[in-house]
Amino acid sequence: MWLSLVMVLMVTACEEKMEAEKVSLPSVKPIPVEVITLKPRQLQGSLNLYGVLEPTSSVAISADFSAPVAEVLVKEGLRVSKGQPLLRFDMRKILLKRRQIQHRLEQAQSQRTHAELSLSRQRELIVSNTVSQQQLDNAQADFDSAQALVMTLESELQVVLQDLNNAELRSPAAGVIRTRLVEPGENAEAYAPLFELETDSNLRVSVFVGEKMLPLLRLGNNAIVDTVFGEASARITSIASNASSNTGNYEVRLLLDNADHRFKAGMSVSVAVQTVPQEGVLLLPESAVVADGGEHVIYTVKNEKAHRRAVQLGLGLNDNLVILSGAKSDDVVVVIGADRLTQGSPVQIEVDHAPQ
Numbered sequence: 001m002w003l004s005l006v007m008v009l010m011v012t013a014c015e016e017k018m019e020a021e022k023v024s025l026p027s028v029k030p031i032p033v034e035v036i037t038l039k040p041r042q043l044q045g046s047l048n049l050y051g052v053l054e055p056t057s058s059v060a061i062s063a064d065f066s067a068p069v070a071e072v073l074v075k076e077g078l079r080v081s082k083g084q085p086l087l088r089f090d091m092r093k094i095l096l097k098r099r100q101i102q103h104r105l106e107q108a109q110s111q112r113t114h115a116e117l118s119l120s121r122q123r124e125l126i127v128s129n130t131v132s133q134q135q136l137d138n139a140q141a142d143f144d145s146a147q148a149l150v151m152t153l154e155s156e157l158q159v160v161l162q163d164l165n166n167a168e169l170r171s172p173a174a175g176v177i178r179t180r181l182v183e184p185g186e187n188a189e190a191y192a193p194l195f196e197l198e199t200d201s202n203l204r205v206s207v208f209v210g211e212k213m214l215p216l217l218r219l220g221n222n223a224i225v226d227t228v229f230g231e232a233s234a235r236i237t238s239i240a241s242n243a244s245s246n247t248g249n250y251e252v253r254l255l256l257d258n259a260d261h262r263f264k265a266g267m268s269v270s271v272a273v274q275t276v277p278q279e280g281v282l283l284l285p286e287s288a289v290v291a292d293g294g295e296h297v298i299y300t301v302k303n304e305k306a307h308r309r310a311v312q313l314g315l316g317l318n319d320n321l322v323i324l325s326g327a328k329s330d331d332v333v334v335v336i337g338a339d340r341l342t343q344g345s346p347v348q349i350e351v352d353h354a355p356q
Contacts, residue, residue, distance in 0.1 A: 033349060035353065076180050098160045123136065178196045182194045206252070207273070219237070232262070284335075305344055309327060
């Protein structure tokens with residue numbers, strides 16, 4: 001009997017000790033998190049890139065005749081309008097040449113008149129057999145020669161008169177004088193470049209993107225170019241088909257409207273390029289992704305517990321990534337606090353952000 005009583009007391013003591021230990025165990029406190037609910041959406045945004053403004057073209061300005069330069073009217077870096085005089089030629093030699101040609105032309109016209117009268121007489125006399133056919137042929141040859149000389153001199157005079165009309169070399173387009181290749185007193189040779197003009201009614205900006213960004217871009221996509229002088233609209237005009245051998249990136253060229261000439265070639269700019277819309281995309285903020293064992297991991301929340309998911313991600317926009325696999329629509333994903341979670345961690349949702 002005493003033995004039974006002792007055993008009962010021992011069992012009771014053990015149960016009381018276990019119950020006390022159970023009560024003393026600390027409870028696991030839920031980890032506060034912020035979440036979003038994934039929803040398919042249209043992906044369209046902008047890529048933020050950087051580049052330098054460049055002229056779309058340059059023009060070598062020359063004259064089509066040779067003449068000494070009397071005066072140069074512009075300096076390098078000066079903006080000029082279409083038709084603005086750039087230099088004046090010394091036309092004294094050309095004026096002398098005009099007088100010489102005019103004198104020779106007057107003589108040739110006089111010779112042609114005499115030859116024409118002689119030919120007319122020979123034609124009248126051949127009818128009465130007063131002159132031979134050879135004499136008539138000679139008169140015809142003299143007239144033809146005089147006529148050819150008159151026509152040649154008239155052509156030469158027209159060229160000289162045209163040169164005199166070009167006593168001032170004018171700009172063929174609006175732009176900026178980038179290079180001046182002539183000085184007063186020098187002789188300008190025909191067709192030799194005298195100025196280099198950069199046209200800037202439109203400017204070009206080149207940016208470079210990685211291969212993964214190419215599907216987001218198309219010819220004609222709009223962009224905003226931001227400079228120290230403000231913003232301007234632009235559009236994509238070309239996308240390189242081959243990557244640069246140096247960087248592995250692809251050149252994308254955009255054309256910027258500079259009709260008001262606010263911007264200058266050489267300026268550094270930032271470019272926000274609008275991307276091609278993509279439908280039905282699941283987007284995830286970068287803050288939701290944890291690197292774990294060589295995997296990209298996210299945590300979803302269900303029944304107040306965290307559940308580990310390995311995901312495959314694609315390039316998104318700004319701070320968002322595209323979910324390729326590992327998550328689905330309506331999953332509740334931790335976006336703040338994921339770095340403190342493990343599989344099965346109790347969580348408490350502090351903020352539920354708008355669906356993405």
